[in-house]
Amino acid sequence: MFHSKEYSSMCRCLIDYGIKKVICGTLDPNPKINGRGVKLLKNAGIDVSVGILEKDCKELNKIFFINQKKSRPYIILKAAQSLDGKIALKNGASSWISNSQSRKDTHLMRAQVKAILVGKNTAVNDNPALTVRLSHKELGLAKSLPMPQPTKIIIGDIKKAADAKKIFANNARVITGSRKSGFVKNNVEHLQYKNKNFLNAFMTDLFARDISSVLVEGGQETLNAFIANNLFDELVLYTAPIFLGRKSMGATNLESPLLIKEAARLKLQKLERFDGDIKATYIA
Ligand SMILES: NC(=O)c1ccc[n+]([C@@H]2O[C@H](COP(=O)([O-])OP(=O)(O)OC[C@H]3O[C@@H](n4cnc5c(N)ncnc54)[C@H](OP(=O)(O)O)[C@@H]3O)[C@@H](O)[C@H]2O)c1
Structure with missing residues (x-):
């Protein structure tokens, strides 16, 4: 999990490296993020799937x-x-x-x-x-x-x-x-x-x-x-x-x-x- 600045730079990295497909377990619940990373990636033409093994990901990150x-x-x-x-x-x-x-x-x-x-x-x-x-x-x-x-x-x-x-x-x-x-x-x-x-x-x-x-x-x-x-x-x-x-x-x-x-x-x-x-x- 990332802070909003780290989030943008991580997304920027994925875009710059020419990654074609990104699979997210779950969206970040931080209201400051609010799906912004996914939007950034999609706007750059990356194929993004959200919700793969979502329950397990939520359990893994339950404290956060x-x-x-x-x-x-x-x-x-x-x-x-x-x-x-x-x-x-x-x-x-x-x-x-x-x-x-x-x-x-x-x-x-x-x-x-x-x-x-x-x-x-x-x-x-x-x-x-x-x-x-x-x-x-x-x-x-x-x-x-x-x-x-x-x-x-x-x-x-x-x-x-x-x-x-x-x-x-x-x-x-x-x-x-x-x-x-x-x-x-x-x-x-x-x-x-x-x-x-x-x-x-x-x-x-x-x-x-x-x-x-x-x-x-x-x-x-x-x-x-x-x-x-x-x-x-x-x-x-x-x-x-x-x-x-x-x-x-x-x-x-x-x-x-x-x-x-x-x-x-x-x-x-x-x-x-x-x-x-x-x-x-x-x-x-
Ligand atoms: N088997 C187990 O898993 C287990 C585990 C732990 C304890 N125990 C046993 O439980 C017994 C103690 O239980 P207890 O109910 O007497 O006492 P406790 O819950 O250990 O302590 C009660 C005191 O904590 C403070 N307190 C608790 N909740 C509060 C709150 N919401 N707001 C403000 N202060 C709060 C108050 O202190 P002040 O009076 O200073 O305000 C209160 O008098 C012991 O015999 C112990 O061996 C068993």
Whole structure:
């Protein structure tokens, strides 16, 4: 995908090289482009076909498409739940609901996004590192390349690095967002908001900081907020073959619709099995 200036010069190259036929998977959703490249090529007498393997091309470029259309990061919600839809015991314990294969898969997902976001309670109570802990070989990366480590994002009030030691360890890049003032130091940025519901604004501000994709790893209140604001593109649920019972915390705690037909229905995109766990990927 190209910026408008690059687009024109790429089209100019194709024309100058005397290319006779061009096949486009899909048009660029950038309103500034708006089919301009195709028009340029056609006007130069090039035979242009659009829409070959369009679905695959859109999937390949899904992050870019959402970025262009919505000016926000591509948002993936993720949770590990029990068969009865619980993500933690009443005392807050959630390690480990899913098995080691599912957790390894989560690290692969982490390696593919620009940022990982958690709610304040998860950051403080679970003290997660929010890092990619896979080898270069497991990621299919050359040893000479740096291990991709996403930016860490916390929503909620964090007063000091000691509140979530592992997140702030090793001078990692962290961005926090809340209505109150937060602390700032090397690599730690705090974004403060006036409005009670600042989730949309927070996402826009993250996008402006080059965060093109976010993996939201919970907990319940955080997942609720993203779902209630219809602010997600994918939902990934790892379901482990265990029951955690009614006193445990549900993955969500949303308002109920009055009628079943009012409930938003997601599209099941993929089902995978990791030993006894099932990973379901839904599209919003
Ligand atoms: N199984 C899993 O996949 C999984 C994953 C993650 C966490 N968990 C579990 O989930 C539990 C924590 O869940 P939780 O619901 O208590 O807390 P949470 O979602 O981790 O954090 C809630 C806090 O985050 C901030 N926050 C969340 N959404 C916000 C919004 N839209 N606007 C402003 N602030 C927002 C608020 O902080 P302030 O109060 O500072 O404003 C809020 O109190 C833990 O037990 C953890 O182990 C399970």
